Amino acid sequence: MKQFHPLKVVAKQQETRDSLRIALDVPEALRPTFAFQPGQHLPIQTTVDGKRLRRTYSICSGLGDWPLEIGVRVQPGGQFSEFAANELAVGDELEVMPPTGRFHVDLDSDNDKFYLGFAAGSGITPILSIARSILNGEPGSRFALFYGNRKQRSTMFIEDLYALKNQYPDRLQLHFVFSREDQEFEINAGRIDAEKVAELCAHFCRGDHADEAFVCGPDSMITTVTAALTERGMLADTIHAERFGVPRRAMKPVAEEPAASKDTTTVTVIMDGHKKSFDMVRDGVSIVDAAAGSGVELPYSCKGGVCATCRTHLREGDVRMATNYGLEPWEVEAGFVLACQSQPVSEAILLDYDKA
Numbered sequence: 001m002k003q004f005h006p007l008k009v010v011a012k013q014q015e016t017r018d019s020l021r022i023a024l025d026v027p028e029a030l031r032p033t034f035a036f037q038p039g040q041h042l043p044i045q046t047t048v049d050g051k052r053l054r055r056t057y058s059i060c061s062g063l064g065d066w067p068l069e070i071g072v073r074v075q076p077g078g079q080f081s082e083f084a085a086n087e088l089a090v091g092d093e094l095e096v097m098p099p100t101g102r103f104h105v106d107l108d109s110d111n112d113k114f115y116l117g118f119a120a121g122s123g124i125t126p127i128l129s130i131a132r133s134i135l136n137g138e139p140g141s142r143f144a145l146f147y148g149n150r151k152q153r154s155t156m157f158i159e160d161l162y163a164l165k166n167q168y169p170d171r172l173q174l175h176f177v178f179s180r181e182d183q184e185f186e187i188n189a190g191r192i193d194a195e196k197v198a199e200l201c202a203h204f205c206r207g208d209h210a211d212e213a214f215v216c217g218p219d220s221m222i223t224t225v226t227a228a229l230t231e232r233g234m235l236a237d238t239i240h241a242e243r244f245g246v247p248r249r250a251m252k253p254v255a256e257e258p259a260a261s262k263d264t265t266t267v268t269v270i271m272d273g274h275k276k277s278f279d280m281v282r283d284g285v286s287i288v289d290a291a292a293g294s295g296v297e298l299p300y301s302c303k304g305g306v307c308a309t310c311r312t313h314l315r316e317g318d319v320r321m322a323t324n325y326g327l328e329p330w331e332v333e334a335g336f337v338l339a340c341q342s343q344p345v346s347e348a349i350l351l352d353y354d355k356a
């Protein structure tokens with residue numbers, strides 16, 4: 001199982017009034033462990049007022065850049081983000097798990113691709129990493145980024161984006177859309193919705209066929225942008241999406257499932273080559289929470305079905321997933337599940353955390 005490692009905060013910088021950039025030093029010996037694919041995120045843990053908090057933050061660094069940088073939007077009342085904004089200082093340590101997540105690009109220096117990126121608000125964080133890495137690592141590829149915000153002053157990483165545009169003027173298209181600020185051109189005003197996607201693509205892509213698209217923002221934006229891209233002829237498996245700000249959903253008890261004849265399940269997990277078992281009652285609690293109650297720690301971060309830190313392979317038995325934003329269709333097909341969203345529906349299940 002991936003472990004948490006203490007990483008030192010080596011820089012902390014205000015990005016906008018309500019967002020931060022935090023740089024984490026990764027010692028040379030740990031760099032292979034923290035090697036990441038652009039677009040992935042880091043589960044981070046700390047203790048605030050005696051309470052252990054765990055959150056997931058996307059990496060904004062380009063491939064091969066150290067220290068690792070993350071973007072943090074400070075949410076009013078958000079325990080971790082307010083701690084990061086008000087108390088975390090350079091020199092402090094955070095417990096950090098190696099990069100994870102299925103929202104990423106597989107780079108190939110021989111690629112000659114045209115990529116689209118659609119980001120809203122802090123959704124720019126992983127897309128900045130993806131765009132940087134593609135432009136640096138695929139000399140034949142181009143990237144068109146459409147980035148929506150309320151106002152210019154609330155736009156995260158704006159200086160990084162202008163610097164990237166200066167570095168790659170012919171291969172990066174950079175277009176901002178602002179919803180609460182007058183714009184000289186109508187096309188730059190409003191929200192990134194289906195209509196805006198059609199308008200932006202018609203105006204700036206001019207029949208250029210996109211090979212892959214990366215979309216990151218709130219749930220409603222993902223749904224509309226994905227549908228608009230599909231409408232324009234992109235295949236579903238070339239559109240990659242990551243949802244930000246998805247609320248945690250309580251799971252309903254598995255009452256109507258007919259398969260089980262008793263209301264407890266024996267859960268066996270394989271992790272790092274070892275087997276552990278515990279019994280859980282099928283009363284609406286997830287496998288991750290039931291395991292914790294039995295003294296078995298399973299990996300998790302968001303517990304909202306988004307980050308896929310809890311991804312595991314169901315080798316035997318059946319489960320029902322309440323929500324899945326973190327797994328691709330092929331992974332579900334292949335038997336992978338999100339343990340934070342899964343409840344057993346059979347009397348015994350076997351979960352293999354060692355299967356990649």
Ligand code: FES
Binds near residue numbers: 299300301304309339
């Ligand atoms: S912990 Fe994030 S998807 Fe399960």
